[in-house]
Amino acid sequence: MPTSVPARLHAEQRQHIEHIFQLGEGMPQHAPAQPTIRRSWLRCLNEYRLDPTQPRPARVVPQQTLIEHRESVDELLHVARAGVEQLYTQVAQLGYVLLLTDHRGITVEFRGDPHQDKQLRKAGLYLGADWDERFAGTCAVGTCLHDRQAIICHRQEHFDASHISLTCTAAPITDPDGEVMAVLDISSLNSPTAHDSQNFSLSLVTLYARMIEDAYFLQSYRDCLIVRLDTSREFVHVNGRGLIAIEEDGQVIAANAVGRELINRHQARWPPWSAGYAPRLAEVFECDISDVLSINSATQDQLRAFRARADNTIHFISLLEPRRGRQSQPIKPMNSTLPEPLARLGDDDPAIRKVQKLAERLRNESRVNVLISGETGTGKEVVARALHDSGQRAQGPFVAVNCAAIPEALIESELFGYEAGAFTGGRAKGMRGLIPQASGGTLFLDEIGDMPLTLQTRLLRVLAEREVMPLGANAPVRIDIRVITATHRDIDAMIQSGDFREDLYYRLNGAQLHLPALRERADKHFVIRQVFDELVAERTYATPPRLRADAISALLAYAWPGNIRQLKNALGFALATADSDEITVNDLPDQCLSQRITRQMAPPIPATPSTNTPQEEPLLGLLREHHWNISAVARALGISRPTVYRRMQRLGIKPPNWSC
Numbered sequence: 001m002p003t004s005v006p007a008r009l010h011a012e013q014r015q016h017i018e019h020i021f022q023l024g025e026g027m028p029q030h031a032p033a034q035p036t037i038r039r040s041w042l043r044c045l046n047e048y049r050l051d052p053t054q055p056r057p058a059r060v061v062p063q064q065t066l067i068e069h070r071e072s073v074d075e076l077l078h079v080a081r082a083g084v085e086q087l088y089t090q091v092a093q094l095g096y097v098l099l100l101t102d103h104r105g106i107t108v109e110f111r112g113d114p115h116q117d118k119q120l121r122k123a124g125l126y127l128g129a130d131w132d133e134r135f136a137g138t139c140a141v142g143t144c145l146h147d148r149q150a151i152i153c154h155r156q157e158h159f160d161a162s163h164i165s166l167t168c169t170a171a172p173i174t175d176p177d178g179e180v181m182a183v184l185d186i187s188s189l190n191s192p193t194a195h196d197s198q199n200f201s202l203s204l205v206t207l208y209a210r211m212i213e214d215a216y217f218l219q220s221y222r223d224c225l226i227v228r229l230d231t232s233r234e235f236v237h238v239n240g241r242g243l244i245a246i247e248e249d250g251q252v253i254a255a256n257a258v259g260r261e262l263i264n265r266h267q268a269r270w271p272p273w274s275a276g277y278a279p280r281l282a283e284v285f286e287c288d289i290s291d292v293l294s295i296n297s298a299t300q301d302q303l304r305a306f307r308a309r310a311d312n313t314i315h316f317i318s319l320l321e322p323r324r325g326r327q328s329q330p331i332k333p334m335n336s337t338l339p340e341p342l343a344r345l346g347d348d349d350p351a352i353r354k355v356q357k358l359a360e361r362l363r364n365e366s367r368v369n370v371l372i373s374g375e376t377g378t379g380k381e382v383v384a385r386a387l388h389d390s391g392q393r394a395q396g397p398f399v400a401v402n403c404a405a406i407p408e409a410l411i412e413s414e415l416f417g418y419e420a421g422a423f424t425g426g427r428a429k430g431m432r433g434l435i436p437q438a439s440g441g442t443l444f445l446d447e448i449g450d451m452p453l454t455l456q457t458r459l460l461r462v463l464a465e466r467e468v469m470p471l472g473a474n475a476p477v478r479i480d481i482r483v484i485t486a487t488h489r490d491i492d493a494m495i496q497s498g499d500f501r502e503d504l505y506y507r508l509n510g511a512q513l514h515l516p517a518l519r520e521r522a523d524k525h526f527v528i529r530q531v532f533d534e535l536v537a538e539r540t541y542a543t544p545p546r547l548r549a550d551a552i553s554a555l556l557a558y559a560w561p562g563n564i565r566q567l568k569n570a571l572g573f574a575l576a577t578a579d580s581d582e583i584t585v586n587d588l589p590d591q592c593l594s595q596r597i598t599r600q601m602a603p604p605i606p607a608t609p610s611t612n613t614p615q616e617e618p619l620l621g622l623l624r625e626h627h628w629n630i631s632a633v634a635r636a637l638g639i640s641r642p643t644v645y646r647r648m649q650r651l652g653i654k655p656p657n658w659s660c
């Protein structure tokens with residue numbers, strides 16, 4: 001032992017210093033038993049070059065520095081306050097003080113007996129005290145920060161001889177990334193000699209550190225859905241240990257320590273938890289995200305059991321709803337390199353991606369006629385407009401013509417126009433037809449399958465010659481149009497039956513974009529949010545309404561025979577009739593809760609009599625569901641009763657009580 005030990009140190013301190021030097025010289029007989037403490041002593045000697053013979057009084061940082069340290073953990077301090085008060089209430093009578101330090105070891109919050117102010121300040125148990133191991137030597141806070149784990153540093157386990165009467169217990173508080181952001185510590189100036197006397201303190205501090213950590217997590221992810229989980233059913237609500245923040249499609253955003261551990265157990269199946277990779281909840285548990293989203297509405301005790309895929313353990317899960325306002329944030333499609341009108345068509349669905357990519361390539365290829373196919377209400381007109389808006393013709397007109405909606409006798413004059421006096425009943429000045437009106441832009445012919453055969457021939461000529469002859473005119477009018485057509489009918493079958501000209505079909509079908517039914521789309525969630533946000537944006541609200549998770553879950557589960565149009569109607573209905581600005585499952589039209597996708601997937605029952613193609617099943621299903629009430633079906637699909645009758649007629653669907 002060096003001779004330079006100051007004479008003012010008492011015998012106990014001298015002996016302590018001797019034990020430290022002995023450990024440094026490889027003689028650990030009198031060193032503390034805890035490996036963490038021994039390692040820390042060696043760090044203090046060899047790495048930090050602290051001199052045990054020169055005990056240092058506690059260092060308290062200046063007021064201004066303290067303010068800066070407190071500001072850097074302002075949000076945590078706010079969240080931790082209640083926990084700090086509760087813990088201090090429990091330990092104060094036992095003679096403990098409480099310290100909360102930041103990740104640098106500076107005490108940013110303190111609770112202690114004001115009567116002991118002077119002694120506590122001298123011992124470093126004070127606001128602003130610096131407990132960094134590099135300065136203070138082995139101590140609960142500093143060594144906890146270094147080892148990132150809870151620790152007891154009891155009396156002679158401290159490195160600095162001026163601290164050997166103290167007993168301190170500390171636990172780390174980690175942020176949602178697993179980084180230590182603070183340390184919670186309880187310390188006492190005097191304590192029983194036995195090390196074991198502090199075990200209870202360790203449990204208590206660890207418990208409160210976790211509570212503060214979870215409160216901070218809940219605060220940080222208050223705008224997200226949070227699943228709370230525990231292996232004990234009874235404890236999920238009161239003390240569910242795992243917290244996982246998710247997007248409404250189940251994408252994991254963050255997790256607390258227990259949640260991260262569970263996710264990490266999947267290392268064998270996917271990469272470890274990292275900022276770059278986050279699994280979906282359905283990968284972690286054997287669950288469908290819609291089952292999780294429906295927890296609050298579908299189960300009586302508001303929790304459900306799911307099996308963790310990593311180890312087959314059962315976890316009970318409850319769901320915390322996000323704070324209001326989250327959904328007013330604009331949604332961003334994943335594919336942001338696409339022109340905006342195309343990017344808005346959908347998100348992460350293979351069929352929609354194919355449509356988006358092809359549309360991007362075709363947007364300036366005006367001479368390639370595009371045929372858009374898909375069931376009714378899948379967004380064919382929306383796609384046609386997106387194609388127009390994303391191309392060079394965006395500034396030109398977009399003229400949409402619904403061939404099924406114009407009476408057959410008028411289609412010709414509407415499309416081609418007519419000269420003054422061309423026919424009785426026409427306008428005195430004549431009329432510019434819809435095709436000439438589209439010149440310089442896009443002509444969108446919807447329901448092209450409903451165009452009469454005679455007109456098909458004339459349209460073919462227009463497309464070939466790029467000019468129209470209005471009724472009664474002497475000379476043709478030149479036109480410069482891009483033609484996009486749409487149909488939900490089986491044109492091949494119509495060609496076979498002689499109802500559609502094959503040559504026209506090939507001319508229209510320069511490229512085909514096929515839109516998937518809503519029930520088949522993997523990005524259904526995106527569509528729901530998009531339609532909802534658009535409807536909300538159309539109106540003025542004091543508080544923007546929010547779509548609750550249980551409503552989203554029901555919307556995800558429904559089969560949507562009327563596709564996006566029906567979805568839009570359902571959400572419009574809910575917005576118009578909901579009692580509050582929270583749209584719940586109860587605000588949705590009844591039919592959204594009846595026909596779930598699973599039922600839709602059952603083999604279709606043939607109609608009476610049947611000529612069905614797969615495209616007909618949704619209408620048939622809906623008719624059956626509404627007991628053949630045509631008005632109800634028309635309302636559900638957002639179309640008129642005559643249109644329903646026309647479609648039924650075209651598809652050969654007859655109600656059971658029709659005689660012919």
Ligand SMILES: Nc1ncnc2c1ncn2[C@@H]1O[C@H](COP(=O)(O)OP(=O)(O)OP(=O)(O)O)[C@@H](O)[C@H]1O
Pocket residue numbers: 344345346374375376377378379380381382383446447486488527530531534564565568
């Ligand atoms: N991607 C989308 N985002 C938001 N709303 C959409 C989207 N696609 C379609 N819609 C809405 O759904 C409804 C139906 O769309 P659209 O008229 O384009 O369908 P369609 O397939 O042309 O229907 P139909 O076959 O009956 O003519 C419209 O109100 C439209 O605004």
